[in-house]
Amino acid sequence: MRHPSYAIADADLAMLTDLYQLTMLQAYWVEGLQERATFSLFYRRLPATRRFMLACGQQYAAELATRLHFNDAHLASLAETGQFRDDFLAWLGQWRFTGDIWTLPEGTPVFENEPFMEVDAPLAEAQLLESLVMNLVQLETVIASKAVRVVLAAGDRPVMDFGLRRMHGIDAAVRGVRAYRTAGLAGTSNVLGGLRHEMPLSGTMAHSYILAHDDEEAAFAAFARHYPGTTLLVDTHDTLAGVAKVIALMDADPEIRVGAIRLDSGDLGTLAREARTRLDAAGYPEVRIVASSGLDEWKIAELVAAGAPIDAFGVGTEMGVSSDAPVIDLSYKLVEYAGTPRLKHSPGKINLPCRKQLYRRQDAEGRYAGDIIALRDEPGIEGEALLRPLVRSGQVADDEMALAEGARERVTAALRCMPESLLRMEAGHADYPVELSPALARLRSSS
Amino acid sequence: MRHPSYAIADADLAMLTDLYQLTMLQAYWVEGLQERATFSLFYRRLPATRRFMLACGQQYAAELATRLHFNDAHLASLAETGQFRDDFLAWLGQWRFTGDIWTLPEGTPVFENEPFMEVDAPLAEAQLLESLVMNLVQLETVIASKAVRVVLAAGDRPVMDFGLRRMHGIDAAVRGVRAYRTAGLAGTSNVLGGLRHEMPLSGTMAHSYILAHDDEEAAFAAFARHYPGTTLLVDTHDTLAGVAKVIALMDADPEIRVGAIRLDSGDLGTLAREARTRLDAAGYPEVRIVASSGLDEWKIAELVAAGAPIDAFGVGTEMGVSSDAPVIDLSYKLVEYAGTPRLKHSPGKINLPCRKQLYRRQDAEGRYAGDIIALRDEPGIEGEALLRPLVRSGQVADDEMALAEGARERVTAALRCMPESLLRMEAGHADYPVELSPALARLRSSS
Incomplete structure (x- = not known):
């Protein structure tokens, strides 16, 4: 008999995507929309029973991005759907990720609207990562963020x-x-x-x-x-x-x-x-x-x-299963295309355009004092810049980062630096300040 | 660099188990506890927002059981833990499932304490399936049971x-x-x-x-x-x-x-x-x-x-993620060993000893009228016997069943036969009768 199989090979993960990513890719290709784009990965709202999330899985996922591709079997399956042109599929067979990926180191505490990861690449490359990266990062972030509470x-x-x-x-x-x-x-x-x-x-x-x-x-x-x-x-x-x-x-x-x-x-x-x-x-x-x-x-x-x-x-x-909060509302949003800020209109939601950097300030005792979300190259922002380039031009730029070594030690150190209000078990959020930099605040209010 | 990998091959799934299964297996082996055992898979309590569960994943999991084994690389990893004797590991390398597995067809509505699956095999074979089978069945059962409500x-x-x-x-x-x-x-x-x-x-x-x-x-x-x-x-x-x-x-x-x-x-x-x-x-x-x-x-x-x-x-x-009920409390319990009923004492919980069968009765209009949990070979029980032998002596006995074909049609048919009270969306349970057969009721009260 034909065996049902559980196995999913790394080589098949390019196909673990939503159909619309591929139909959009074909449309971009036909239209010649291949300018550089930046997508930003963040979550909008802390669950009621979390005071912070631990960003996890994003380094591992960025490394995988450099290996994703479609093989002949994949292309043949896609051809059978009847939705794709042969010349597009030939192009898709050559698809490789050639862009840059900046990520927070795994184990970094992360708050609402802060970027976990930013992907800078030709539009069709950055677009295709969406579904898979969200799936991968969501699992580890949700599980680690629950588990750290149990440890505390x-x-x-x-x-x-x-x-x-x-x-x-x-x-x-x-x-x-x-x-x-x-x-x-x-x-x-x-x-x-x-x-x-x-x-x-x-x-x-x-x-x-x-x-x-x-x-x-x-x-x-x-x-x-x-x-x-x-x-x-x-x-x-x-x-x-x-x-x-x-x-x-x-x-x-x-x-x-x-x-x-x-x-x-x-x-x-x-x-x-x-x-x-x-x-x-x-x-x-x-x-x-x-x-x-x-x-x-x-x-x-x-x-x-x-x-x-x-x-x-x-x-x-x-x-x-992180039963009280089995999901977070991760978003992977286009924030810049062809050098211009992009912004979806979402009543009551914060969308931050452009390539960004996240800074974390510590007080004299080393305690976290607040974060600033800024433009990537904005000068004069105080604090430690947390997003680091892990992938450059499609290549892993930092082996150690790709393996996310030191993540556990990073969590231990972070817990020592956190204000006590972030470490409480009760439902409800702490007053941890997350601000926008002057340039980002101006861009938001003008858009 | 060394690539982190996401892939998990079917051939590695024997190792997807809890450590205690392997230490117990070694103890059974040393003690010569190799009589035939029956383990029963069931859940104890419906989540507040479910009126039935759809049993899913168990046929697929039973088929996998016939293919599980440990290869040399697995045995070498286990040896490195320092917890296992070489002669036991040599025996583990020969471990194969040679028993019988009875399952409900996938897509069968299932209620509290009803067996999804019963495994009859030498103790060490039935024991080892526990962690993996529970993981596999839990996922599909939880997801399908939420999804069918959305469809309704x-x-x-x-x-x-x-x-x-x-x-x-x-x-x-x-x-x-x-x-x-x-x-x-x-x-x-x-x-x-x-x-x-x-x-x-x-x-x-x-x-x-x-x-x-x-x-x-x-x-x-x-x-x-x-x-x-x-x-x-x-x-x-x-x-x-x-x-x-x-x-x-x-x-x-x-x-x-x-x-x-x-x-x-x-x-x-x-x-x-x-x-x-x-x-x-x-x-x-x-x-x-x-x-x-x-x-x-x-x-x-x-x-x-x-x-x-x-x-x-x-x-x-x-x-x-079936966010309102991301888990069910599946149990996989030893119910019979060496021909004698086995029963854990659990205050306030129902544990049903012995090999069993599940019967579902329909009224004159074909509507489900109630279920009876009986001993496997108990004569004279009314209704359709739902547990079927899928694996016999370690071999898939029914190819079609192993692939769980017809599961979708089974759900459609079952929804037509369900009393209206089972199909409601509100929280709370229906009064669907699940009874014990006379022989099973006697065994329970005497034990």
Whole structure:
């Protein structure tokens, strides 16, 4: 039989686009509209439960842009749609990205209307990147921006990703781990994701392991003998009875070492306190407590605030789909064409024309004091210029940037520089100032 | 430089698992726990804004199970983790799925606690499928179950998928189209997704096309000449002024054919009525109106109920991530091992032991009257048996089923058989009866 396949090769990603990009490209080609254009990638509105987003995925996506092209099989498929001329398809077969791409380094906190990425290229090149770049950047940005909140809530307790089974498909599960690494998680249960994105693998045991044994004691004993220092899941039948069995097991055999117990249901705070008391009383203060089961940043913050003796958190569902804010309204807008500013009229929305740069100011203590969105070459703007040229004339100009190395360290450093109002868990936004430069403000008001 | 890659080959999917599956497998292997097990895939609770789910992805996933295996590179990576014995890894290299998989046909409406899929196999084979099967089934089930509501709300007006840019990554975007086809959408803007999953491609134009021209009139004229019968996007500057320009264009050149206009912002109902009036008054009743911009099933139902003269809908963000219910709480539970029922204790939750079958009864008019969850071989249960053997002894037993052909037609037929209370848009659940068979009810109460 013909096998259905899940695989999507990098070589096919040029075809992961909206049909209108290709019909517009053909129209541009017929009309000779091939002047240089700038498209800007940004989002308009923070979700109600985010105080900043972490810009992620854009360096990786920019590198991919330099490799996109259409092969003969793609061109044949497009010909079959009946919408494309042969001479256009021949031209499309030669399509390569020859422009420049400026991006924020991955892991940079980013606010409303600030450019993540600007693409300067002949119109048909910059246009074609739209759908794919938005898809790629949206996933990692949404996942990392949720995950960093979970990390913040957990404080110095490590957080592990247990979300593979709930994330939206294969690519989200694997590339999600990349976003988790950037956000500062300590480990992942996802084998392929962890190996590919260099994240420590972590795992305990499932209820099925317990149930496959005739009794819980036998299951605990067997697993602890296989994996000295392992974590035992204690809630299959009754959590505190499970804790008692773990204690009895260690009492009976001093050779057995249990690293932690995992609580996966019930009132985690109360159960953790009870379990801690019993473990300590039995002389096992070194056995740690891991909690999982429907956790998100608010539940973790509550457990931490209540002083629940939980040493590490496993988080899946809510973080894996960023369930309270599964999308951001990313836009990829034409802002300049043939040297002139371009601007869509959008009542109540801010559209910023022209090639731009983003500056971030720090106060004397190194704390972020505010951002300025300016024209790319506007002189005299204070602060650190955050957009950097990653691709020049279709070539990766900075290998290290293309791999987005240092993204995790960038997040750690940024969290230290953020005003406290940006780090709060409650819904609602902070008063972080984002201003327009004088030249950009003039352009906006005149257009 | 080393290229970061997005591609995930089918051959690597055995590694898309949680670490604990592999550590449990090693423990089972060391302990000689290799009796036959049954795992059951189901969800516990309907989201508040769903009245049924469409079971999707499980046939495709079952077929994949017959192809999963670990190659030498995988085994070498696992060896490097330091958690696995060489003799176990040698055994893992021989791991193949040799069991049976029963599934609901894709597109079957499914309710709380009903099995989507049951896997009967030696313990280590059935265990390993857990993480991957849940990931695969969750994506398509969540997306199709949202999309079918959008289709229901739109009634006889076609719905197009415009969601590629907002979906969670590459696989979600491509395989989402498969779910959309099952749910009854009319087309997709996603080129790779549409070609791979045989869904008609659909597309209009973007604001950037308008903005790349010196004026809107010139852009409309050029695009309509390239693509006779096309759809023109009229809201770049002012929607009704845009409509007037389309009318003027058609008046000025009788050769020009415009198929539709697209409204993408503002009050879609009011704008559609105004646009319809002007097009009709100008003698263009055949020009259709397409609406997009933040649509979901509730907004569409409202537009339809208000009689808005909209002929087709383009839906992206909300449908593409199923934003109101981006996950379901799928479980894959061990229900039988070595011939004995297995049951986790979960206060307030229903766990159904043993191999099962799902029956659906229809009344005299063919309308669904209720479901019965029974033991697999329990005699005398009324209704159609819905779980079918797709894989037998590790081989696909039914090619047609593995490809899930007919899923779309199955949904169409099911919608006709559903009681009206299941088809409503409001939050809240219908009183659709799902009962346990006598033998299953006895087993539950005795366990």
